[in-house]
Amino acid sequence: xxxxxxxxxxxxxxxxxxxxxMVIQGATIKEASEKTGVKExxxxxxxxxxxxxxxxERFLKNVYGKLQEEEGEKHIQRRKEAIDxxxxxxxxxxxxxxxxxxxxxxxxxxxxxxxxVQKTIEGQAQLLGIPEMRLNIxxxxxxKDIPTxxxxxxxxxxxx
Numbered sequence: 001x002x003x004x005x006x007x008x009x010x011x012x013x014x015x016x017x018x019x020x021x022m023v024i025q026g027a028t029i030k031e032a033s034e035k036t037g038v039k040e041x042x043x044x045x046x047x048x049x050x051x052x053x054x055x056x057e058r059f060l061k062n063v064y065g066k067l068q069e070e071e072g073e074k075h076i077q078r079r080k081e082a083i084d085x086x087x088x089x090x091x092x093x094x095x096x097x098x099x100x101x102x103x104x105x106x107x108x109x110x111x112x113x114x115x116x117v118q119k120t121i122e123g124q125a126q127l128l129g130i131p132e133m134r135l136n137i138x139x140x141x142x143x144k145d146i147p148t149x150x151x152x153x154x155x156x157x158x159x160x
Contacts, residue, residue, distance in 0.1 A: 012038070019043050023052045024059050068128055075124050082117050089114060 019032035029047055033040040047053060093110050096102035124130075 016043070016046055020046065020050070020052055023047060024055045026056065026060060068130075071124075071128055072130060075121075075128055075130060078124070079121055082121050085117060086114060 015036040015038050019029075019036045019038055022032040022035065023029055023043070027035075029043045029052075030040055032038075033043050036043075089110050093102065093107070096106060
């Protein structure tokens with residue numbers, strides 16, 4: 001005889017709510033349809049009426065914002081540590097160079113380590129949406145209100 005009409009409706013409603021939750025948390029309507037068994041066109045209609053995509057955008061912005069805040073602080077600390085480590089490598093390299101002990105193998109190892117540190121920090125910054133900071137030294141030709149030496153100024157430029 002089949003399930004009573006109310007039970008079928010409730011089951012479908014539960015599946016639609018599950019699909020809605022999936023979409024809001026980042027799944028596509030197609031993925032939600034495949035996982036719940038509800039027709040894609042049905043989910044598209046509900047999505048349109050209830051603005052699932054807008055809710056998804058708000059949810060993901062919120063999650064990403066929290067991630068940036070939490071991981072951003074850790075990233076800044078890692079940048080500080082990376083600077084200390086790069087300074088250590090520079091001192092080791094300069095000491096070996098001044099003693100005449102810097103061979104090709106050491107130079108390659110130092111170069112590889114520096115590249116790994118830099119690429120890791122750059123990659124993390126990119127994933128977190130943290131702008132790259134560069135130190136630029138240029139001739140003093142503009143912004144006369146900024147204190148400068150006779151021929152140079154230092155500006156910090158944020159590159160997005």
